[in-house]
Amino acid sequence: MKKTKFYALLFFLTVVMSGCDNEYDDTGIRTQIAEVTDQVKALQTLTEALQNRDYILSVVPTTVEGVPGYLITFAQAEPVTILCGTSVIAAVDTSHGDYVVFTLADGTTTITLPRSNAVTIGLDGYDVLYCTASSLDIPLLFPSTLKSGDYTSIAATVTNDNGTGTDIQTRASAGTNGVWKVDITQPAFGDDGMIIPNSSKVTLTPPKHVKLSDTAILKVTLVDKKGMETTVTRPIKYSTVAAVTSTAGNLSSVATDVELAVLVIKGSVDATDLAYIRNTLTKLEVLDLSMTDMVTLPGWGLGFHSDDGYQPNTTLKEVMLPASLVTIGKSAFLNCRALDYVDTGNAETITEYAFEGCSNLREVILSEKLKTVGNCAFRNCVSLSLIDIPGSVETLGRWVFENCGNLQSVVLHEGVQSLSESTFYGCGIRSVSIPSTVTAIPNWTFQDCKYLEHVNWHDGITSIGEAAFNRCTSLRNIRIPAGVTSIADDTFYGCTSLHSVGFHDNITRIGVNTFDKCYALTLEETNQDNPYNLPVSLTTLGECAFQNCTGITRVCLPEGVTVVPRYAFNGCIKLSGVVLSKQTATIEDWAFAGTALTGISLPATVTSLGDNVFHNCSELIGVQSYPTTAPAITATTFSHDKGTIKEQCRLFVLPTASSAYDSWKNYFKAVVADLTVQ
Template sequence: MLSDFMISIPERLADAFRDCKYATHVRQPGEEGDLFASCRLRFDYLTDEDAYRLGVCILDAPTVKIPAEYRGKPVIAVGTHAFRGLSKLQTVVLPDTVTRLHSCAFHDCPSLSAVEMPGVERIDSFAFDHLDALETLTVPVTTVSVGYGGIVRGCDNLRRIFLHEGRSALKKTIESRLLGSEIELVTIPREPGANEVYRLLRDGSGYEVLLGFPTGDSVSVPASYRGLPVKRVGPYAYADGYAVADVILPEMLEEIGDSAFRYITGPVSVTIPDSVKTIEGYAFAAGTVAEVKFGSGLVSIGEHAFDRCRLVSLILPEGVTDVAPNAFDDNRNLSVILAPTALVPTIRPSRFEKTDKGFESVPMSVRVFSVSEITEEKKEEELRNAHFDMVENKDGKSVTVRAFIRGALTDVEVPAEFRDLPVTVIGERAFYDCRGLRSVVLPDTVQVIGDDAFSRCIDLNVLTLGNGLIRIGKSAFYRTAIETLTIPDSVEEIGKFAVLSCTALRTVYVPSQVASAFSHTDLDVITRDVGNRSASDREQLAAIRAAMAKDRDDAARRAASSDLMQSASNEAATLIADYEIERREKEDAERRRDIEREALLRELQNQNETIRNNSGLRLIVSSKARALRHQARDRIAEI
């Protein structure tokens, strides 16, 4: 196996081995033993990485230490069956340059009981295979990924696997591979007061955060450690499903690693410092980010970096040269991208897959502009309108607000025009369940507010209606926090349950033609319109008060005669409205699940077909395939 290796001896020493026809060994005194121990290791050069992988070790000694470099290049991996059938091997020490253990890296070594692997990030399936003496295994803090088959097989005496605190996702993955096993998973607690685990970068210029924990209600990446800057957030460093209000990044940070903030929930807005050059794949995926402010130094954004977030609009800085495929996949609310001029032609729908706003759809498509060419006024208008999903009405002369995408906004003013067309309709459920929304101003151009338009906006306490409004739909303001409502004179129709369950509502200013819509509410004051008369003197004011008092007395007498019936009617109306809304929500949720199930089924069928077509061949799995598996696994877990 080592026939390609040759040891050269200087000519002046050649006579020392003359006539040694039967010599089979050369021994060296001292602790290290064999003078030619390094000849028992074979390294394979990896062209893409410009580094080496340990291919085979035939040095059957109690302890084997693998060098960090070979021929001036780093050793970064241990290959399949690299340590195989070594009966004397008890301990293996790997350098921190080794980041991957391939499948069955340690196979059938009956005496192997300890493996030191301080830098390993990925452990492939069955890396520890049939090791009789292995009783405990410590997964290093650097490890973020394990193979689909599990990391151990046939290790009958293995009792415990130790994992570091903050790696709960990794723990769940390993647990799923050990179903039915008696192996115990033990968590290694972090040191008291330690919120981060660091690793010195290879060039010694700064540190990488390997593992981090929230501080209070925020994640704050430190600016420095031991006098050197923190330049990188490592893979899965904060990807433990933390719920926080803020993510704070330091000014000296240069790289955000793969899945660094994946699954983190709570923050609505994230600011990327100017120093950051690279955002790797899945960095903020499956989170709640609705607004991201990119720094001027950004160069590249990796695959699925902001997958399944809540982005509404994007401004990509001039320095960005590479936006990976699917970087903003499944941002269903994304509608505006401002990009560098050179990048605009390269942005295609694949980079914004599964958004509800397709590139080729009607006026409401994802709109891509050049940052340098768009005027400041136009930019502000587009970014403001990005929060509204609008559709052109059939008459081609007006626009309906179909949906509102809140993002980070709490106060909203609906535009009077969109692309030179008046906004005339607030569609059904357009602002439905927009929690956190506190105030809305509608323009005079709006004539219709659809059914359930503002339903369940539980924080909405100020709503200003335009003077052109004609109709208000059923349950339009159901369960809002509105305290005072002014209905303009132009309104002719108000639907049932318009202000049902608005417990904070105390005063409604309403025109006489629709006052009856509020006759059976618990309002303190219902103020009628008195036409064009101005209540400028005391007699007029007294007459108005007397008329309103008479109305209240008449209403009280009518209510007293059928108090029980009215109470039951109100309760029934509330129940009916609640049932109808819940029924719609369930139908919507079931419809979404059906669509996702069908998509996943098609995807899995395609993958099975690929496997059948390539039977007997060694499949080279691309980064896209790995990404699909990541996504499929996440989707199945959600459904």
């Protein structure tokens, strides 16, 4: 019978509320209807709790706009606030130890729900709590009958919405890895042993860089003297100051304080609003756009270009971007010189020059959805020390990190598809690992990375571009990937610390200036099993290929090398031994000038020697020449700054070819015709 009365009352209230015509627009009436609606929902919760055999954990007195009531928490159902003396519920009787009686507005219908014997705990509300810097204390609510001996512990945790979290008892400090700090003020008790109302609270300290769109879950757990646990939770959002709500183009109307240091925006913003920020909010330090619906941050949105009459911005330190963002436009943050942290959210494209000149930028979080990083995107970000590039990236543009001198660590994740010419030009990278998904190192990729010491790559790489490691003066060792058969011009030019190169036998070409000025470079020792210290398949040696490699002492050229090009070993001052290919046809200008050669054997296939081939070879004492027809030489082939090498060097030829070398005699101390045919 009581249940029938209740449903009749519920039906009556529903009909009354649904019958209100739109022409009655009285605010007071609508407020009353809203209050009745809330109480009907509360009544529904009570009824469902009764049907589901739920029980009450806590009953905490409260008031809502002067109306007394109770905050009721359940073991299963969501908490509700019951207001007494309303048109739905007349009274709540909490005098019984084991149950609570709710009397409905008809004065006769009641709902009785059992109480838990466990000690209970509650929070002052259960919807999302918006915290600011001045409101980080959350009261803990306990039954007014709680005594100090009724519980053994209270613990609190905060879990981020991405699943990471911390416990108060293991948490070190706020701000580390985006983790909240939680402190509990324990309940206080009076002389009578009873709890002092409002004496207990949770105090939160947000991590660095938390934005309004982030959600954390506070969980507080009480353990009573019987070991039973009661847990309550509440979602939390934080911003330093209260947010303003804006529509596109309307920001100047809702953010009128030009002295603002922090601005948090909900709603929409457009280029006009960003121009207002640039031009008017000149003292702004933190801008939280995380609760806006922005899809594209317009080009020059927060950029300060001298061509437009702007001085670099020196106040804006942090910008928080929304999850809806897809594109960061051209020069969006150009010359924001105070900016020190950026989380790009879900951005898929970072356009060219986006963060150029952000000289204080120390940390950038790139989106796991990022596909493209445009040319010069982080150029001249001189404070950037670490960048983690997700595997979703398809293209890294040119000069992306140019002049990022403090950029020591670059992580390229598996999945990154391609680098571009000069991507890391002139940055401070110390080591790099190339993922298996990258198969080409373009021209100038790591040029002038003077601190680069280690390169870890794979044999799936098929090309290394021109000057790719030009002037990487700290690089000490390198192994050429098995997929690379041609080493391009200038690839390791000026790598002054490069000591060893791991060649493989499928390399057919070493380009122009490839190892020029690699002063520390040495080549492998040769033996009967390893007669060559250059790749056995080598056919082309570029001009100046090993010029000024002052550490090389011996060279054995493979049979496929028929031309020793201009300046190939010029200035190799410790080079004392050379074995030429038996197919050598030409030795070009300055090929062995300035070396420490003591002797050399010219195979029968040689037809010409160019200018200054042995210029200033002061240690040269013997030349064996096997061609039966004297190769063509010039007046400077055997030249020396102090004249010629005639005073010390002998020429050795075949007995049958002695007369063929008449044109050579003036350059040697003697011609000895005692060679035997090879």
